[in-house]
Amino acid sequence: MAYLKIAAILLATTTAYALPTNDAAQVSSLSIPKLAAGASIPHSNSFASFSFEPAFWVDFFGNASNPNNLTFRVLDRIHEHGGRPSIRPGGITMDSMTFDPKGGDVVRTTSPEGGVWRTTVGPGYYKSWSNFPKETKFISTLNFGNESLEIATGLAVASLTYQPDKVAYFELGNEPTNYKRSRWNLSTAAYVKQWKEYTASIDAAVNALNASRLPKERWWASSATTDNSGLEVRPAALIPAGINSQHQVGVYSIHSYAFSTCDPKRAALATIKNILNHTELVRYCDEEIYPSARAALNASSAWNIGEFNSVSCSGAPNVTDTFAQALWVIDSELIYATRNASATHLHQGATLALQSNNQVNTPGANGSPGFSTYSMLYPRDSELRGPARTLPSFLAQLFMAEAFAVPDTRVRALAAPAGVNPERFAAYAFYVEDRVAKIALVNMNPYYANSTSSFSVSVDLSGTLGTNAGQGRVHAKRLTAPKNDSVYIIGMGHQYPSNTIKQEEFNSLLKRLYPEYLSLPAVQKLLDFNTKTRISSRPTILDHEKWTQKDAIPPTLASISQAFRTEGVNLATSACQKATQEAGLGLEDVTHIVAVTCTGSGNPGYDLFVCEKLGLRQDVQRVLLQGVGCAGGLSALRTAADIAAAASLKSRSARVLVVACELCTLFLRAEIQNILQSGDEALRIAPALFSDAAAALVVCNGLALERHQIPVFELADCASMVAPGTSDFMSYDTEKNGLIATISKHVPKAAVKSAALMFRQLCNTADVLGNNKVPSPRRAADFDWAIHPGGASILYGTKESLELGDDHITASLDVYEKYGNSSSASVLIVLDKMRHIGRGRDEVAAVSFGPGLTVEIWVVGLALLADTVPQDQLATASGWLSIGMSLGMLISPLLGGVVYDQAGYNAVFGMCYALVGLDVILRLLLVEKKVAAQWDPNVAGRQRVGADAKPNKDAASTLPLQNSGSDASKSPGQSDSSDVEVQREAPPQQRLRDRFPPVLSLLYSRRLLASLFCALIQALLLTAFDSVLTIHAADTFKWNSTGAALLFLPIIIPTFFAPLWGHLSDKYGGRYLVIIGFLCGCPPLICLRFVNEDTLQDKVLLCALLAVIGLFIGMTFPPVMAEISAVAEAKEKNMIASGRPGFGKGGAFAQAYALFNMAFAGGCMAGPLLAGQIVEANGWATMALVLGILSAVTAVPGFLWVSGWIGKKMTATCR
Structure with missing residues (x-):
């Protein structure tokens, strides 16, 4: 290559x-x-667009519900650089394309050798267009090759039926020069006549829809190649022939392939040297393309390159998959742009076996796709092309996106x-x-x-x-x-603990622990400072909610070390797993690990335990950095980059896992105790500033970069310095109970000054002509900034010093305001967050500050159950709970029947009273896990998510960004309160519904109402049999009470699968289980009507149907029960994120489940009444029909709202 x-x-x-x-x-x-x-x-920013072979649509894009993430990541990257490509699902296979209204995804019918005979599309094909970025427009391509007006019209109508707002133009047929000669006998007039007949008829059909917003000039015309086939259908011939006599042509389309591998003779010319000859590319354009283009322009019409690439018949391996292809694409598209083409559509596809009898390229084994080497990516793993990955054409399209990013260029x-x-x-x-x-x-x-x-x-x-x-x-x-000596970040991740110290909780925490010290001036300054930080909450591993005055004593160093080796290692491991997963990196491929911390001091270091927990190889090379404080994240990144660069010099691959983990709040009580014992009035702000977190990223050199890996950032340059005269400005001193932060009030000013100085040194271009460097952007405003969120005074001071706007430091402000300062991990989290807050600038400068004052800078480029079970395990736990509920409901008739037969009527009531008494005893003996945890300092129970804690998952993705402001805070430690001037925003006005009790406020949620409806129908369907099943069995089969009650066993036994359903719900979401359960429960319920004779077959049928009913209805129990907790939690998080108070300390889980119990009890009451009434009035068969319909109907709200509104999920998928 x-x-x-x-x-x-x-x-x-x-x-x-x-x-x-x-x-x-x-x-x-x-x-x-x-x-x-x-x-x-x-030109518009859609100039550099795409054409995709429709037969391979699913390979490139997936389907509506399961999109191909690699392709859409590539398109998103192009959008980030300013491009807005249109999509033409066109090529030779569009002329064998048909629409099946009952079909689903695109189905490719092929010969054993891989030749595409037919491409069938259903509604799912058009629905998948919604996965594209919102602004994307499509060319609705129609089959002209089969010479069927019905087929062509069906495709046009379908496209406007399902995507009326996305269709920009129609195109009838692909390259008519390749059709059978006998169709028009090389007559341009005959072609024009039939084309106009088809387009007029199709126009009438789509106009009748009243859904089309297309203008009259809605057609692409020509779509011809430059081949000399004898049929003249390029614009220069079509325009005089009157193809636009009805003024319906919007664009004249021309196809361009300057080289080919369709036969060995032409393949010999498809070389790197030839495709990179600019003079020949211009000659080809001016002789083969531009005469027709000029004819279109002279007719006051637009023209475009509707399909093109470098080498037809799927490219030339070792030519079109090298960087030469990127250069060819750039030069060719710009040549066409200078000739006034309105757009160019770079073709993407796979080898077509029917394209040529002696072509160089062939499909894969057994006719599998042999993706074209000129494409911008191989969309899926294949035997012929290897792993899915991007190709050089992708880089060219990024280039073109930036070239035309500004409209009207x-x-x-x-x-x-x-x-x-x-x-x-x-x-x-x-x-x-x-x-x-x-x-x-x-x-x-x-x-x-x-x-x-x-x-x-x-x-x-x-x-x-x-x-x-x-x-x-x-x-x-x-x-x-790509260069082997480049260093990239290819994966990032971070993790916060689930507990938090919220801003309003900090004051009450000090009141509980140190009531007699609250009047001290230093404590009053700390409390006042806490109200002005704008930090909404700080994640912590501490379970502080039930602390009392006896918990005020700081933990010992031994217990702190043990906590770091458990909780810290768990946080770090979770962050590492996220980073390696995004990198597409197997843990066995990690060659080095660089870890950093200033709050963990055990020996061996925590990096060893992270390696063991991740399962890294024993020969992974480890580096542990300590004593670098908040600068540690970038120090670790610098170390990793040096390792990767050194490996390149030895021609070795390097994949370095970088992890920063800090448990700052382990020293919270020691910090406060130091304030109380100091006896002075100085402000020490660390207790109100620091938080716990872990962050990780994967760094690799060019030799280690796999083709399927898309770098997040390329590391450009770095610097590190100790600001003169600042050695005593910032430190962590070890006291008997932990680390005490000492930070001078001069830190913000010194940090800001040092950051500006280092940036100027890194980006100085004064000697550019002598040092052989391409000029870097010299203004700080040309960069986005990842500033360590050490305090608002540092963030806003750096912004003002470097003449930045709030938009330059959005991610830094967001991390600071939501999570506080997590020391070395914070700046890495800011870098991670930058990718999820919208398109920014192409270069990023990252800066952090640590003891010393050490400054690091990098420049880089582009209820009980609910309260004790983690959210991601809640459905599984609900599955176990539902076994007990189902057994209780369904075994009661059997137990009642046996007791009635053996001891009579009164004995049944005696049994009920005994069970109530047993229930009371068990409730008194029950100790909640979270209560028990307070007696064991080594066990941290799960804290409720919402008003009192962060979710166990990535908190950064669960709350919306807060508005940044100009409020100031200081770096942790000692400072003058006079330096802090903060204006607090007025709290947002509470909505009327938020003033209601939680039980009423929850009812505003359609998601909860849908879950309650599902719970009601669950209970109704299962208890309906209580009043009719035993009677029907006794009447039909002549069974006694016990025998008839045994019929409930087939329903009971399938409930033991509930934990499995719960596990699947936790893993994949509950929506699908609810839909499957209620829909599949419908047929067996209706089929109960056929059980009406005293035969062995009917007895077996009844038992089988009841078992199937129990299986599918039981499938819905765990997700619906878990959904109740999820709704309460999500609603509270939304309230808090928007600045409104939550449900209070106790939360709303109990009240949410109270509503669930009411719905379930309502179903238990309604089921027997409904079934009994229907059987008495209309018979057993009608009852079975009604229950079946109820089951099917319940799937609808389950589909729409369980796991959240389906429309929101579809929108997220599109984005």
Whole structure:
């Protein structure tokens, strides 16, 4: 495989710079007109679009409910860079495409060799369009090849029926030059006549829908190749033939493939050297494409490249899957842009066995897809192409996204400078509002591993842009082939503990622990500071809710060390698992681990226990950093990057797992005790600032980067320094009960000054011409900033010093306000959060501060059950509980029948009273897990999520961002309260429903109402048999009370599967179990009507049907029971996230389950009454029918609301 060096430079510029050279080459001047006169038409950010072969739609995109994440991550990345590509589901297989209204996903009918005979699409195909980014528009492609107006019309109508807002144009047929010659006998007029007949009929059909917002000019015309087939259907021939006589053509489409592997002769020409010949690419465009394009433009119509790529018949291996392909795509698309094409649609697909008799490429084994090597990705693992991964065409589309990110950008080609080979060099200027905005320089010299020259080109722009010295800015970006010495972050993750100290809880905590000290000035300052921090809550491993004054004594160092080795290791392990999972990295592939902490001091270090818990190899190389404080996260990242870079020098792969874990609140009571014993009035802010967390990321070098891995960031440069004269500004001192933070009030000012100084050193470009570096952005505002959230004064001070806006530090503010300062882990969490808060800038600067004052900076580029069981295990626990409920309900008739037969009527009531007494005794003996935990300091019970704690899962993804403000706080430790001036926002106004008791407030949730309805029907269906089953059995089979009651056993036994259903619900969600349970319970319920004779067959049938009913209705119990807790928890989190008070300390679990009990009891009461009434009035058969219909109907609210509103899930999937 060839590797090509420096590919294309996109230069966003308002001034001049000489581009670098590694050779002593002559510097050439590039002539660039200052104004846009003579440039192209204005282009949209949809210029670089796509065409996808429809037969392979599911391979590339998945389906509506299960999208292909790799493809959509690639499209999202293009959108992040400014592109808005349109999608044409077109290609040769669109001419064998049919719509089946009863079908589902796209079905490809193929020959044994992989030839596509037919592509059948159903509603699911069009519904999958909703998975694309919201702005995406589609070309509705119609089958013209089968010469069936019915098929073509069906496709058009279906597209507007299911996606009326997404269709931009219709296209009838693909490359008619490849149709049978006998169809039109090489007559352009015959083709035009039939095309117009079809389009007029289809227009009438879609207009009748009253759903189309398409204009009259809704058709692509031509869709022809440049092949000389004898049938002239390019625009130059179609326009004189009157194809647009009815003014229905919106765009004339031309297909372009300059090279081919459809036969050996043409395949020999598809080489890297040839596809990178700019002069030949221009000649091909001007001779084969532009005459027809000019005909369209002369007719005042738009034209585009409706389908194109470098080498037809699926590309050329070792050519179109190298970086040469990226250069070809960029140059070709820009050539077409200068010729006023409105868009280009880069084709993606797979080898088609019927495309040519002697083509070079073939499908995979047994006709499986052989994905085209010119595509921007291999969407799935395949035997022929290997693992799913991105390809060089993807980089080209990123380049084009940035080139046309600003709407109405115009472009012109620039002549190669004197002394530069025009075959291997292309230059383009981009204009926005009549001014030069960007310049693209494309160096197309092939560069191989054994090349002796770098083929660099030096271009002097200083004489053409005409700005004064020192004015203006240049952004220079290189698009280059992957390099082995690059260092990347390929996966990130973080984890907070489930408990929290909320801002309003901190004061009450001190009152409980230290009531006699509250009047001390230092304590009053701390309490006042706590109200001004804007930190809503701080995650902690401490179960502090039930602490009393006896818990005020700080824990010993031994117990602190033990807590870190358990709780800390668990947090760190969870963060590492998230990072490696995102990286697509097997734990056996980790070569190094770099761990950092300032709050864990055990020996051996916690990194060893993390390795053991993760199951890493024993030969993994470990590094543990301690004593670097809040700077530790970036210190660990720097160490990992050095390891990866050193491995590259030895031609070794390196995959370094970086983890930072801090349990700062272990020292909370020691910090407070130090305040009480100091006797002075100084403000020490650490107890109101610090929190617990772990963060992890995976760093690798270029040698270790797999093709399926998409880097999150590329590490560019770093620096570390100790600010002069600050050695005593910040420290952690070891006292007998733990670490005490000492932080001077001068820390914020020194940290801000040092960050600005280091940034200027890293991004200084004054000597750019001498040091051979491409200029980096020199202004801090050109970066997004991941600032360690050590305090509001540091965050806002850095923002002001570097002239940033709030949008530059959004992630830092968000982490600070929601979670406080988690020391070394915090800045890594900020980097992780940056990816989920919307598109930002391409470069990121990360900075953190630690003892010393040490500054690190990096520049990088792109109820009982519910209260004691973790949320992700709740359905499983509910499954065990539902066994008891089902047994109680269903065994009671059997037990009652036996007692009645043996002891008579009064004995049944005596049994009931005895069971009530047993229940009372068991309730008195019950000790809740969370109560027991307070007697064992080594056991931390699960805390309720919502008003009092963070969820056990990633808290960052559960709460919305809060509005950032200008409130200030200080770094942890000692400072002057006079430096803190904070304005508190007024709390949001409480809604009327939030003032109701929780039991009424909960009823506003449609999700809860749906769950209650499901619970009611569950009980109704099961208890309906209490009043009729034994009587029906006695009447039909002549059984006695005990025998008839035994019929309840077939319903009881399947309930033992409830824990399994609960496990599946926890793992995959409860929605599907509820739907399956109620829908599949319908047929056996209805089939009960056939049990009406005293035969062996009817007895067996009855038992079998009851067993199936018990199985499917029992399937719905665990998810519905777990749903009650989930609703209460989610509702409270939403209330708190929006600033409203929650349900209080006790929460709303008990009241939510009270509503559940009411619904269930209502079903238990209604079931026997309903069944008995129907049987008495209309008979057994009618009762069975009614119960079956009830079961089926209940699946509807289950589908819509269980696990949350289905519409919200679909929207999240689309995004």
